[in-house]
Amino acid sequence: GAGVSQSPSNKVTEKGKDVELRCDPISGHTALYWYRQSLGQGLEFLIYFQGNSAPDKSGLPSDRFSAERTGGSVSTLTIQRTQQEDSAVYLCASSLRAATMKTEAFFGQGTRLTVV
Amino acid sequence: SQQGEEDPQALSIQEGENATMNCSYKTSINNLQWYRQNSGRGLVHLILIRSNEREKHSGRLRVTLDTSKKSSSLLITASRAADTASYFCATDGNNFNKFYFGSGTKLNVKP
Numbered sequence: 001g002a003g004v005s006q007s008p009s010n011k012v013t014e015k016g017k018d019v020e021l022r023c024d025p026i027s028g029h030t031a032l033y034w035y036r037q038s039l040g041q042g043l044e045f046l047i048y049f050q051g052n053s054a055p056d057k058s059g060l061p062s063d064r065f066s067a068e069r070t071g072g073s074v075s076t077l078t079i080q081r082t083q084q085e086d087s088a089v090y091l092c093a094s095s096l097r098a099a100t101m102k103t104e105a106f107f108g109q110g111t112r113l114t115v116v
Numbered sequence: 117s118q119q120g121e122e123d124p125q126a127l128s129i130q131e132g133e134n135a136t137m138n139c140s141y142k143t144s145i146n147n148l149q150w151y152r153q154n155s156g157r158g159l160v161h162l163i164l165i166r167s168n169e170r171e172k173h174s175g176r177l178r179v180t181l182d183t184s185k186k187s188s189s190l191l192i193t194a195s196r197a198a199d200t201a202s203y204f205c206a207t208d209g210n211n212f213n214k215f216y217f218g219s220g221t222k223l224n225v226k227p
Contacts, residue, residue: 031214048214056214091158091159
């Protein structure tokens with residue numbers, strides 16, 4: 001597609017349920033990032049995929065969070081046993097190369113997750 | 117934390133005035149970027165400045181970088197109501213290959 005696509009755009013779930021958020025990056029982009037943004041706050045780094053390298057999971061807040069990137073393209077962020085504090089906008093971004101390679105990140109429109 | 121921090125947190129100006137936002141960061145960088153976010157959704161890239169550059173222009177945007185002070189500024193000249201958004205700086209944290217974002221400056225341009 002022309003840009004980074006995220007689905008769903010909005011998700012309301014009950015506390016304790018699992019959710020899956022999907023990201024389709026721009027074709028050919030080797031780097032993929034997940035960020036979380038709470039209301040009125042900055043972007044909190046969650047996880048980073050670069051090509052076939054092992055992902056950088058250093059930002060995942062707990063073991064309830066996990067992410068996969070299949071075939072170097074589509075990524076899924078899974079949150080198990082959701083809690084109310086997980087409510088936020090989850091943003092996915094992709095870039096042609098790693099950040100240090102002077103490349104810009106292209107963002108999807110995000111998934112707004114509400115845990116009730 | 118390697119995140120950039122923007123200052124001020126919020127800025128309100130009249131249309132036609134200039135808006136200046138600042139960003140400070142903690143580690144050495146390869147490049148620094150500025151992004152804009154409307155309505156709490158996806159971010160849009162505005163401009164990238166490399167660590168060996170001191171100033172860069174793009175339309176009404178002017179970015180400066182002072183690596184000795186680990187700071188950058190974004191100047192929007194002749195602001196318009198449509199410039200109302202949140203602005204974030206992002207650094208690459210040098211060897212960490214990912215983008216670190218600050219908490220943003222919320223700009224309100226009154227018509």
